[in-house]
Amino acid sequence: MDLDLALVRAFVTTAGTLHFGRAAEELNTSQQALSKRIARLEELLAVRLFEREGGTRLTEAGERFLPAAREALAAGERAIAAATGAVPVVRIDTWGHLYAPMRTVAQAVRAFGPVRLEPGPGRDWPSVAQALLRGDTDLGFGRVHPLPGGREAELTQRLVRLEPVDAVVGPSHPLADARALRPDDLRDSTLWCPAELTRLDFLRRFADAFRITRRQDGPNLGLDHLVQHIRADAACFTLFPADAPLPDHAGLRSIPLVEPTPLYAWSLAWREPSRHPLLDTLLRGFTEAGRARRWLDYTPQRDWLPDTDHAKLAAHSGLGLGVVDNGRQDDASSRP
Incomplete structure (x- = not known):
């Protein structure tokens, strides 16, 4: 046949x-x-x-x-x-640009095979979700969270990376010389949010969970603006992925957070009815990269995730995608 x-x-x-x-x-x-x-x-x-x-x-x-x-x-x-001789194209919109989402995609792309990605300019998760629902893009990559009206239920999500975040402070911050910090140590500091706080779900939930009441937000004017603000204000700190690059000339301190270590959840999202024919190939690439680099290591006694991320973690653990509770002790030097 x-x-x-x-x-x-x-x-x-x-x-x-x-x-x-x-x-x-x-x-x-x-x-x-x-x-x-x-x-x-x-x-x-x-x-x-x-x-x-x-x-x-x-x-x-x-x-x-x-x-x-x-x-x-x-x-x-x-x-x-x-x-x-053509290379299949997959349109992918990313968001959370200050956190450099494409560095994670780039590490997974080696396992994709002959697939050409066409990056799109996602403003934030709500805008990318709309693009996926309209069929304007094939795949989204960033941190997903609940949307008004439960619109995210119309999309399929796959957790692919849990990345530790550091506290980033200027050279004159009182805690600048610390080798590691607990989130509780930051209660007397001001959390700087490089966009309106209502749009920054992770930072808002972190501040609420660890009772950081001093918060400032402003327009997202890029990484240089963020660096200048933190460097100039001795009371401010922000959170930044441990693996994301900061400018070498910035003079900032990136200090590991422990007891617990906050994790930033990166996910893929797509609309199942418009599932791209090569999506399974892409998912295998992320899975292979994640296993090799321990992207989904998680220990409840050591790490912190927002409540909204726990359901995704449990669901993907049940799928056998490499989420593990490895029982490691809190140690900034052993983080993935």
């Missing part, structure tokens, strides 16, 4: 929407033509892939067929690229 990839694509799109009308719109065809393709595929396979009474849903055979069907489409894309 030879599988017609046009029929397979019709099945995968319909499985993603569970609605023949919306699937036909995505494929730019009529609902009648789509139904004929699905019927032809079911005839070739001699199995029923969809139940159509009382709403559209996959049969057991359809559930079994779906992962392999997606792989078949991805293999077809790779075959076309190999024959034509």
Whole structure:
């Protein structure tokens, strides 16, 4: 039996929407033509892939067929690229630009194979979520958090990295000479937020959790502006990923936080009905990089995550994606 990839694509799109009308719109065809393709595929396979009474849903055979069907489409894309010399394009929007999200993507990209990423200018998570829902981008990368109206429920999320954050202070800050700090040590300092605090979910939750009442926010004018503000104000500190680069000339101190160590959760997000054929390849790349670099190491007695991130951690731990409780002792020098 030879599988017609046009029929397979019709099945995968319909499985993603569970609605023949919306699937036909995505494929730019009529609902009648789509139904004929699905019927032809079911005839070739001699199995029923969809139940159509009382709403559209996959049969057991359809559930079994779906992962392999997606792989078949991805293999077809790779075959076309190999024959034509073209490189498949995946549009990816990132946010949290001060924290340099593309450095994590770059470390995972080596495992992608022949895939070309097309970065997009995401302003923040709400704007990227809207772009994903509209179909303006294929993939989002950054820190996800609850959105008004629960709009994030329409998107699929995959936790890929938990990154320790440091306290960054200027040379005249009273704690500038510390080798390590506890979050509680910062209560007499002012948390500088390089954007409106209502848009910075992680910093707001950190300040609430550790009762840091002195907070300042302002417009996001880039990394240089952040550096100048911290360097000039001896009372201020901010949080910055331990692996993210600060300018060499800044004269700032980046001090590890311990007991507990706050972790910044990086995730991928996509819209399942518009799932890119090469998404599974990309996910494998992030998984391989994460295992090699221990991106998902987590110890409850040592680390801190906002409450909203715990559900993602538990869900992805259950998927066997490498989230571990390794029982290490609190030690700034042993952090991932």
